Amino acid sequence: MTCRESKNLLTAYVDGELDSAGSLSMESHIQACASCLAEVENLHALSSAIENGALRFKAPQRLKRNVQAAIRAQNPTVGRTFFGWRWASALASLVLIVAVTWTAATRWARSSEETLLVNDVISSHVRSTMANHITDVASSDSHTVKPWFAGKLDFSPPAKDLTEQGFRLVGGRLDYIDHRPIAALVYRRSQHFINLFVWPSNDTGGTREDELARQGYNLIHWTKSGMTYWLVSELNLTELRECARLLQE
Numbered sequence: 631m632t633c634r635e636s637k638n639l640l641t642a643y644v645d646g647e648l649d650s651a652g653s654l655s656m657e658s659h660i661q662a663c664a665s666c667l668a669e670v671e672n673l674h675a676l677s678s679a680i681e682n683g684a685l686r687f688k689a690p691q692r693l694k695r696n697v698q699a700a701i702r703a704q705n706p707t708v709g710r711t712f713f714g715w716r717w718a719s720a721l722a723s724l725v726l727i728v729a730v731t732w733t734a735a736t737r738w739a740r741s742s743e744e745t746l747l748v749n750d751v752i753s754s755h756v757r758s759t760m761a762n763h764i765t766d767v768a769s770s771d772s773h774t775v776k777p778w779f780a781g782k783l784d785f786s787p788p789a790k791d792l793t794e795q796g797f798r799l800v801g802g803r804l805d806y807i808d809h810r811p812i813a814a815l816v817y818r819r820s821q822h823f824i825n826l827f828v829w830p831s832n833d834t835g836g837t838r839e840d841e842l843a844r845q846g847y848n849l850i851h852w853t854k855s856g857m858t859y860w861l862v863s864e865l866n867l868t869e870l871r872e873c874a875r876l877l878q879e
């Protein structure tokens with residue numbers, strides 16, 4: 631047997647697929663050929679590594695239980711047959727991976743978008759009080775403030791006068807939040823300014839309210855009748871809630 635013939639038959643020989651005459655001539659060649667002997671040894675090592683499981687990875691028992699529990703929770707009839715089980719497992723794992731990834735991604739996107747918006751709202755409030763530019767139109771008369779926005783914005787913001795209830799309307803201002811020009815209505819309670827930011831909302835679901843405290847400011851956010859509102863001030867939350875309630879009336 632030549633070395634070339636031997637190389638072609640090496641894997642069949644290692645797998646025990648040659649007839650006895652073939653095996654004998656391979657053995658006599660290998661005894662005389664260091665190169666073929668080395669290849670035979672490599673193949674033996676590889677096949678025993680596979681058999682011993684050294685190249686396999688076994689999924690942890692906990693993962694298996696979690697996937698099985700998730701499938702049972704979704705469909706109690708799944709898993710009666712072995713093959714149904716295996717397909718269902720694979721499918722459920724895929725669905726879980728997609729769902730978890732999708733949820734995490736959208737939640738992250740939504741929360742980072744919201745964080746940017748909150749930062750925007752606070753910055754605008756702080757800028758308005760620090761730069762001595764609290765209003766563009768200074769008036770406590772809503773009949774002066776409301777028409778002032780006409781022609782400057784493509785929507786008409788409310789300019790409710792709450793002077794009698796202890797929140798004096800100071801005026802209005804154009805501002806820029808969430809990549810668009812918006813209306814800022816300014817109120818005053820004792821020494822504190824309150825900014826009410828208003829712009830049209832994409833959210834068509836009814837009234838929804840959130841409260842949050844950031845960087846020493848209180849914020850109340852709601853959407854109503856196609857408009858989004860952000861009320862922000864260093865005023866305490868109880869009084870700011872009162873202001874929000876009056877504005878929503």
Ligand SMILES: [Zn+2]
Nearest residue numbers: 633636663666
């Ligand atoms: Zn050889």
